[in-house]
Amino acid sequence: RQGWNLRIKEENRKFLKEMFMEATKHGKKVGIYTSSAEWSQIVGNDWTEGAKFPLWWARWDAKPTLKNFQPFAGWRRCIMKQYDHNKNLCGVNFDQNYTE
Numbered sequence: 732r733q734g735w736n737l738r739i740k741e742e743n744r745k746f747l748k749e750m751f752m753e754a755t756k757h758g759k760k761v762g763i764y765t766s767s768a769e770w771s772q773i774v775g776n777d778w779t780e781g782a783k784f785p786l787w788w789a790r791w792d793a794k795p796t797l798k799n800f801q802p803f804a805g806w807r808r809c810i811m812k813q814y815d816h817n818k819n820l821c822g823v824n825f826d827q828n829y830t831e
Contacts, residue, residue, distance in 0.1 A: 735773045744774050747781065762787055764813075767803040779805030787811040787828075795829040 736742050754761045763781050766789040770776060782805025792799070793815050800809050815827040 737772055740773070740775050740778070744778055744780070747774065751780070751784070762810075765789060767801070770804050774804075776804045782806045785810045787813065789813045791816055795827070797829065797831055 751761055761784045763784050764787040765773075765781075767776065769789065770781070774781070786806045786809040788797075788800060788809035788811065790799075790812055791814065795812075795814050797809060797812055800812070802808075811828055811830040813826050813828050818825050818827060
């Protein structure tokens with residue numbers, strides 16, 4: 732949520748829509764990394780413009796599976812899930828992700 736205006740969702744929606752249009756115009760692939768809770772606070776789960784693009788779902792439940800995805804904001808499925816974060820191995824911090 733850092734950097735987002737959480738009081739004016741319409742402003743955030745406008746910014747994202749412009750970003751989607753510019754990226755697409757320049758032939759760039761767009762994907763979205765978010766959770767239902769974050770999306771709801773930033774643009775509202777009633778805004779479905781992002782569902783045109785693949786979702787990398789943030790759900791820190793320590794379960795490497797996509798089967799527990801719960802649809803939100805127009806997304807019916809996700810292509811990847813970040814299921815754990817802030818892991819450390821041999822002094823290196825990392826997040827854990829899963830895809831099928």
